[in-house]
């Protein structure tokens with residue numbers, strides 16, 4: 001089983017467009033267009049596989065730094081979801097999902113990822129994993145969720161068929177004692 005993370009940074013963008021002289025503000029999320037690995041060519045949050053001895057929180061911070069160059073304080077990461085992806089009835093990947101509204105630096109591209117700030121209303125679900133449209137909108141609204149998503153058809157996971165899912169919303173997500 002692969003243990004992995006995803007990290008969604010959110011910001012409020014003042015667009016400067018005036019509506020009755022009020023400045024319109026729009027929430028944006030930092031997505032990446034993935035340049036290699038599982039889900040290559042699709043949009044997702046920064047993230048990746050845990051390294052030995054690393055907590056999920058540490059992994060989410062490291063992957064976000066490596067892939068797009070943002071720095072995040074561990075205390076500012078909020079656990080938002082725990083997702084289990086099964087392939088042909090076996091657990092393939094367990095994914096810890098975090099969100100944050102606090103970070104330092106400017107997003108920059110890397111070999112692994114091309115970052116893009118996207119209005120929360122315009123997330124390109126047609127260019128993402130098929131399961132994302134089921135859980136990401138709630139996560140971006142600030143909710144928590146535990147989900148299980150079943151894929152069939154053999155490796156690789158990103159070419160398998162998405163067949164069923166189960167979601168439990170607004171749960172309390174426990175974290176390991178060393179995971180802050």
Ligand SMILES: Nc1[nH]c(=O)nc2c1ncn2[C@H]1C[C@H](O)[C@@H](COP(=O)(O)OP(=O)(O)OP(=O)(O)O)O1
Pocket residue numbers: 004005006036037038039044046047048049050085093095129131132149157
């Ligand atoms: N069904 C799914 N929906 C989704 O949104 N993200 C998924 C997913 N299945 C896997 N992922 C994500 C979780 C994790 O961030 C990433 C794992 O992909 P990879 O195994 O290719 O790892 P990466 O190459 O990104 O990581 P490293 O090699 O550790 O840098 O894909």
